[in-house]
Amino acid sequence: MYDAWQLAQLLQExxxxxxxxxxxxxxxxxxxxxxxxxxxxxxxxxxxxARVVDEFVxxxxxxxxxxxxxxxxxxxDLRFSTVVTRAVGSLARQLGWLRDCWDGFDRLLAxxxxxxxxxxxxxxHRGLLRGLQLRKVKAYEMPGTGSHSYILQVTRxxxxxxxxxx
Numbered sequence: 605m606y607d608a609w610q611l612a613q614l615l616q617e618x619x620x621x622x623x624x625x626x627x628x629x630x631x632x633x634x635x636x637x638x639x640x641x642x643x644x645x646x647x648x649x650x651x652x653x654a655r656v657v658d659e660f661v662x663x664x665x666x667x668x669x670x671x672x673x674x675x676x677x678x679x680x681d682l683r684f685s686t687v688v689t690r691a692v693g694s695l696a697r698q699l700g701w702l703r704d705c706w707d708g709f710d711r712l713l714a715x716x717x718x719x720x721x722x723x724x725x726x727x728x729h730r731g732l733l734r735g736l737q738l739r740k741v742k743a744y745e746m747p748g749t750g751s752h753s754y755i756l757q758v759t760r761x762x763x764x765x766x767x768x769x770x
Contacts (some may be wrong), residue, residue, distance in 0.1 A: 607690055607715045607753060608634035609746050614755065615712060617641045619630030619685040622699075622709065624675040625649070631715070635688070636668050636748045643667075645684070649674040657721035674699060677706030686765075690715040695723035695756065699762075711765040712758040720754050733758075739767050 608631035615621065619642045623632030623752070626646040636644040646652040646668060654672030661668045669679045675687065687709045689698055698714060716723065720740070727733050742755040760764040
């Protein structure tokens, strides 16, 4: 929940957000609660997870779309301003999944742990950051744990969200 709160502060009014690999609905569902001014959709390639989350969303009567398919399929047909991720693999893995999908969204906001620098290095080594800008946009300590989390923003140059490089 704390990650979702941190992420919510980075969104602009009216954004369309896709939670890639939503699992149990986090951070997407908390984002929709915290920021009713943004449109949130959830995607998970594991259909069983997506069905459970969809049932939960319906019970809560929340205006959230749930897609029981990989985000790549969703991004072929729909457009989002931001894709968000939390606990769905390394940065290199995420960028690999999204490599051919950049026409479907403007930026990736990835919540990462303290190994984000190593993950950035791996992504660069594999050429997955070529033509993209990566910036650490938020760093925070998780309350009561002493551990730190980071939100990375990845954009294409010229995107309305693009600025600087980390």
